[in-house]
Amino acid sequence: MRTQVDSPVRERVMRAAISLFAAKGFATTSIREIADAAGVTKGGVYHYFESKDDLLFEVHTRMLRMQTSRMHTIADDDTPLPDRLHAIIADVVETTIANLDEAVVFFQSVHLLAADRQAQVRAERRAYHSRVRDLVAEGQASGVFRGDVPADLVVHYHFGAIHRLGLWYHADGPMTAEQVGVYFADMTLASLRP
Amino acid sequence: MRTQVDSPVRERVMRAAISLFAAKGFATTSIREIADAAGVTKGGVYHYFESKDDLLFEVHTRMLRMQTSRMHTIADDDTPLPDRLHAIIADVVETTIANLDEAVVFFQSVHLLAADRQAQVRAERRAYHSRVRDLVAEGQASGVFRGDVPADLVVHYHFGAIHRLGLWYHADGPMTAEQVGVYFADMTLASLRP
Amino acid sequence: MRTQVDSPVRERVMRAAISLFAAKGFATTSIREIADAAGVTKGGVYHYFESKDDLLFEVHTRMLRMQTSRMHTIADDDTPLPDRLHAIIADVVETTIANLDEAVVFFQSVHLLAADRQAQVRAERRAYHSRVRDLVAEGQASGVFRGDVPADLVVHYHFGAIHRLGLWYHADGPMTAEQVGVYFADMTLASLRP
Amino acid sequence: MRTQVDSPVRERVMRAAISLFAAKGFATTSIREIADAAGVTKGGVYHYFESKDDLLFEVHTRMLRMQTSRMHTIADDDTPLPDRLHAIIADVVETTIANLDEAVVFFQSVHLLAADRQAQVRAERRAYHSRVRDLVAEGQASGVFRGDVPADLVVHYHFGAIHRLGLWYHADGPMTAEQVGVYFADMTLASLRP
DNA sequence: AATGAATGAGGCTTCATTCAT
DNA sequence: CATGAATGAAGCCTCATTCAT
Numbered sequence: 062m063r064t065q066v067d068s069p070v071r072e073r074v075m076r077a078a079i080s081l082f083a084a085k086g087f088a089t090t091s092i093r094e095i096a097d098a099a100g101v102t103k104g105g106v107y108h109y110f111e112s113k114d115d116l117l118f119e120v121h122t123r124m125l126r127m128q129t130s131r132m133h134t135i136a137d138d139d140t141p142l143p144d145r146l147h148a149i150i151a152d153v154v155e156t157t158i159a160n161l162d163e164a165v166v167f168f169q170s171v172h173l174l175a176a177d178r179q180a181q182v183r184a185e186r187r188a189y190h191s192r193v194r195d196l197v198a199e200g201q202a203s204g205v206f207r208g209d210v211p212a213d214l215v216v217h218y219h220f221g222a223i224h225r226l227g228l229w230y231h232a233d234g235p236m237t238a239e240q241v242g243v244y245f246a247d248m249t250l251a252s253l254r255p
Numbered sequence: 256m257r258t259q260v261d262s263p264v265r266e267r268v269m270r271a272a273i274s275l276f277a278a279k280g281f282a283t284t285s286i287r288e289i290a291d292a293a294g295v296t297k298g299g300v301y302h303y304f305e306s307k308d309d310l311l312f313e314v315h316t317r318m319l320r321m322q323t324s325r326m327h328t329i330a331d332d333d334t335p336l337p338d339r340l341h342a343i344i345a346d347v348v349e350t351t352i353a354n355l356d357e358a359v360v361f362f363q364s365v366h367l368l369a370a371d372r373q374a375q376v377r378a379e380r381r382a383y384h385s386r387v388r389d390l391v392a393e394g395q396a397s398g399v400f401r402g403d404v405p406a407d408l409v410v411h412y413h414f415g416a417i418h419r420l421g422l423w424y425h426a427d428g429p430m431t432a433e434q435v436g437v438y439f440a441d442m443t444l445a446s447l448r449p
Numbered sequence: 450m451r452t453q454v455d456s457p458v459r460e461r462v463m464r465a466a467i468s469l470f471a472a473k474g475f476a477t478t479s480i481r482e483i484a485d486a487a488g489v490t491k492g493g494v495y496h497y498f499e500s501k502d503d504l505l506f507e508v509h510t511r512m513l514r515m516q517t518s519r520m521h522t523i524a525d526d527d528t529p530l531p532d533r534l535h536a537i538i539a540d541v542v543e544t545t546i547a548n549l550d551e552a553v554v555f556f557q558s559v560h561l562l563a564a565d566r567q568a569q570v571r572a573e574r575r576a577y578h579s580r581v582r583d584l585v586a587e588g589q590a591s592g593v594f595r596g597d598v599p600a601d602l603v604v605h606y607h608f609g610a611i612h613r614l615g616l617w618y619h620a621d622g623p624m625t626a627e628q629v630g631v632y633f634a635d636m637t638l639a640s641l642r643p
Numbered sequence: 644m645r646t647q648v649d650s651p652v653r654e655r656v657m658r659a660a661i662s663l664f665a666a667k668g669f670a671t672t673s674i675r676e677i678a679d680a681a682g683v684t685k686g687g688v689y690h691y692f693e694s695k696d697d698l699l700f701e702v703h704t705r706m707l708r709m710q711t712s713r714m715h716t717i718a719d720d721d722t723p724l725p726d727r728l729h730a731i732i733a734d735v736v737e738t739t740i741a742n743l744d745e746a747v748v749f750f751q752s753v754h755l756l757a758a759d760r761q762a763q764v765r766a767e768r769r770a771y772h773s774r775v776r777d778l779v780a781e782g783q784a785s786g787v788f789r790g791d792v793p794a795d796l797v798v799h800y801h802f803g804a805i806h807r808l809g810l811w812y813h814a815d816g817p818m819t820a821e822q823v824g825v826y827f828a829d830m831t832l833a834s835l836r837p
Numbered sequence: 838a839a840t841g842a843a844t845g846a847g848g849c850t851t852c853a854t855t856c857a858t
Numbered sequence: 859c860a861t862g863a864a865t866g867a868a869g870c871c872t873c874a875t876t877c878a879t
Contacts (some may be wrong), residue, residue: 070842070843073838075851089281101843104846105843108842122324143263173283218416221423222419224367226415228415235405244408251446252445252446296862299861307854460864477755479846479848480849481847492866492867495851550841591878599826606804609808610799610800612807614803616803638836641833674873676871684841686839690875695875
């Protein structure tokens with residue numbers, strides 16, 4: 062009775078959902094559209110996912126898991142703190158661009174998740190934020206970063222910029238993901254110079 | 256035939272709509288909910304607005320008109336360019352915070368507008384972006400700003416941060432709108448230092 | 450925004466629902482069937498009732514209100530107790546037959562009501578049962594009824610018979626409602642003779 | 644090809660179905676729920692039963708076969724007629740209580756059977772009713788029962804009471820099945836005294 | 838003997854909108 | 859001005875059933 066979690070059909074449905082959610086918004090996308098795009102019947106979608114909310118939730122957990130783990134890995138390095146912050150930003154920009162549809166959904170649709178899952182996702186996002194803020198605060202305490210700006214606001218500021226990436230970046234534009242990552246990280250560090 | 260634009264009832268409906276759109280999303284808010292929140296019947300809503308899309312469109316035109324005109328006023332000043340950029344950012348942050356619900360809707364829901372109006376709003380937004388980008392480029396050309404970062408990306412970056420304001424700022428938090436405005440503007444300029 | 454509680458259309462919908470619920474069962478009757486039978490669209494049904502459960506609930510409250518109030522009125526008389534019990538039974542049989550469809554639904558579909566309403570209806574039904582049982586117990590205490598049968602069981606027995614009326618009685622059969630009422634009441638009293 | 648009728652798995656499925664049908668109603672119970680409750684997959688259910696209706700039908704045939712045969716056995720005795728009627732009632736009450744879930748389904752869900760089978764079950768039930776009615780009529784003709792009440796109505800009355808048993812009797816209540824059987828039978832006979 | 842995949846029909850409900858009054 | 863009635867389309871979801879393995 063348990064359903065394959067990694068069936069190719071399931072993955073096709075998930076892909077179709079992500080792409081449509083990103084393009085037209087979660088609430089405006091119907092299960093029928095997802096089914097059509099995935100080449101399945103509506104019932105087929107429900108064979109692999111219990112509800113529309115499930116689809117949305119899975120986008121969030123995937124992204125959260127990935128980005129959180131990568132960030133922590135870098136943050137735990139023993140390189141100099143500014144290098145770590147730089148690397149974190151460059152990396153999150155790159156993975157965001159590498160999964161642009163997912164990212165759009167992830168950063169625009171938390172408020173459409175069912176209440177309990179929304180709370181869960183928000184909590185994990187706050188944890189992410191906290192970890193980065195602590196890095197900033199640490200740098201401020203040690204003097205490598207300017208200390209006259211609240212660390213929380215610093216994080217909101219620079220990650221806010223990242224969260225909007227999906228709304229303007231295009232793969233066929235003039236910049237690669239890597240370039241954008243470096244630019245972003247550079248600007249962050251520049252604005253933190255004491 | 257059309258009622259005066261500032262009829263208190265009309266305004267109440269608009270307010271209710273903005274608040275609900277910001278809280279739960281445009282697509283997830285029903286006319287019924289708006290009517291209830293405004294203390295009107297559904298028919299009442301349709302008396303003042305032709306469609307649900309009308310409500311959304313008006314949020315966008317209000318914000319666009321206001322923010323565009325303020326930005327241009329400042330940009331046209333004859334003070335030094337960095338001061339003008341600083342003022343523009345501080346001001347847009349303040350007006351964004353002063354109209355936080357509207358801003359949330361404005362920055363999150365363009366893609367839900369009817370096609371033609373969406374195109375119109377996007378075009379005006381691009382014009383806003385262009386004007387600011389030209390300011391940055393001008394500064395880069397004259398050497399007051401560092402020139403190694405594409406001006407377009409600079410604008411996307413710093414305005415991206417502003418567009419996320421509504422998702423974390425709270426009026427009862429530790430910072431006033433003015434403070435946030437100055438912090439943001441400071442960080443922008445810091446990151447542009449040659 | 451409030452809807453007429455006594456609109457003729459509303460009543461037509463209610464009638465159609467009762468008749469269909471009685472004929473094919475609540476769960477097996479679709480809103481579309483009700484709408485068709487009432488000459489309304491599906492949306493029309495929802496204009497007057499919030500949910501399918503609402504329709505079912507209203508059948509229950511109508512019957513409960515009516516039968517409870519009639520029973521209490523008779524029970525409060527100051528005629529001899531056996532006469533009162535006789536009158537109660539004859540009356541409930543008559544009103545049951547007079548509203549046979551409603552009665553069928555009422556006696557067969559409590560378990561399909563939404564949980565909270567089901568609890569409410571069951572509670573009120575228990576109160577009805579209690580009142581009648583107290584009458585029986587009183588008669589047993591005073592010696593006008595035989596005392597060797599638990600009063601609760603007596604009530605379950607004789608009202609059980611009444612609750613099945615709708616499953617066999619036909620208006621075009623050989624007996625009038627009044628006749629059945631008297632027969633039933635006679636048998637009840639006969640079986641209680643000391 | 645068909646598996647032995649008493650395969651433990653088959654029986655487990657049947658038990659689960661009966662219990663769920665009794666608790667929530669036939670139409671409201673899904674094959675999925677039955678499968679889960681029986682610890683089988685949906686396919687498993689279909690391995691033993693051709694359709695959902697099959698399950699319901701089997702409940703009916705089981706009960707019918709059992710109760711009809713027991714009733715006839717007693718009715719064919721050569722003991723005095725009132726004793727036979729008393730024994731029939733006491734016995735049907737006991738077997739009803741002994742199979743309470745099945746009884747609930749049996750007495751509440753005929754109308755949900757497929758048309759042809761429903762006709763068949765109803766016919767057999769009528770035959771049961773007829774036989775008992777004939778006993779009553781015989782007693783009335785011979786003067787051991789009062790003759791002023793139609794025999795059909797007498798049977799509807801007293802068996803109606805029995806058919807509601809499942810809706811109030813609880814195994815952990817104050818009365819055993821045997822006690823209830825005797826009480827019921829006593830009341831029936833008392834109400835028939837000339 | 839048993840299962841997981843897949844389907845297609847249908848169910849309940851919501852909702853933007855129109856309209857007569 | 860404003861309302862309640864009414865509609866029709868669409869949405870999410872459930873489910874009995876079939877089938878290949």
